[in-house]
Amino acid sequence: MGLNLHTHLEGWVRPETAADLAASMGVPPPDGGWEHALRMTEPADLTVFLAHVAAAYPVLGSAEAMRRVAREAVEDAAADRCDYLELRFGPSTHARPGFGIPDVIAATCAGLEEGSRATGLPVGLVVCLLRHLDDATNLAIARAAADAAGDGVVGLDVAGDELLYPSLEPYREPYRIAAGAGLGLTAHAAVREKSITGNSMPMRFVSVFIFIIACGQAPLEILQIKLSLADREIIASQGRV
Numbered sequence: 001m002g003l004n005l006h007t008h009l010e011g012w013v014r015p016e017t018a019a020d021l022a023a024s025m026g027v028p029p030p031d032g033g034w035e036h037a038l039r040m041t042e043p044a045d046l047t048v049f050l051a052h053v054a055a056a057y058p059v060l061g062s063a064e065a066m067r068r069v070a071r072e073a074v075e076d077a078a079a080d081r082c083d084y085l086e087l088r089f090g091p092s093t094h095a096r097p098g099f100g101i102p103d104v105i106a107a108t109c110a111g112l113e114e115g116s117r118a119t120g121l122p123v124g125l126v127v128c129l130l131r132h133l134d135d136a137t138n139l140a141i142a143r144a145a146a147d148a149a150g151d152g153v154v155g156l157d158v159a160g161d162e163l164l165y166p167s168l169e170p171y172r173e174p175y176r177i178a179a180g181a182g183l184g185l186t187a188h189a190a191v192r193e194k195s196i197t198g199n200s201m202p203m204r205f206v207s208v209f210i211f212i213i214a215c216g217q218a219p220l221e222i223l224q225i226k227l228s229l230a231d232r233e234i235i236a237s238q239g240r241v
């Protein structure tokens, strides 16, 4: 049994899909092409990883794009014989005028649902607050995630540069909102110290975020589900970069 509990949607964009979307949007290809921009070929630190993830951002600001990459991520996970997939992403990054945070979440959930229906793979979406955002935006993200509980969103997370923005205090109210909606709570922590090796993160990282779930007032049943999976194969990846 393969349980993927930590993969970033933006890191799982197929290069050929990015090329398609870019062509339709008039976005020029990056230096070296999409494969080079999106994929990591050797271990690197978080800064390098984030640059690869960010390469996908210019082609993701539409409902069509979010829906497609979400559906394809599920298809790819199913092809990898995954048995449960939990994807996470920061919706504010992909919001545009007329395509707000709730719209981004809805389009992504629609893609995940399509992929799940086609493959039979159970999927959940974890919505990420981002450390560099202002409090009002992170509150809007939490409210949108809470509104989508039951429509595919299963959790709230915080991601971003913890060296520049180390405090967790700004997320108290967003987490309260998410917990009130029954969402699981996770947080990125100490990620900066880890070396990212292509597709996988160390198991220690899995332990970190499971521990944070335990400290985040997550509903007890969610904690028990996570911990009961400890003897199974757990995949914690940052995507396919």
Ligand SMILES: [Zn+2]
Pocket: 006, 008, 159, 188, 238
């Ligand atoms: Zn992560």
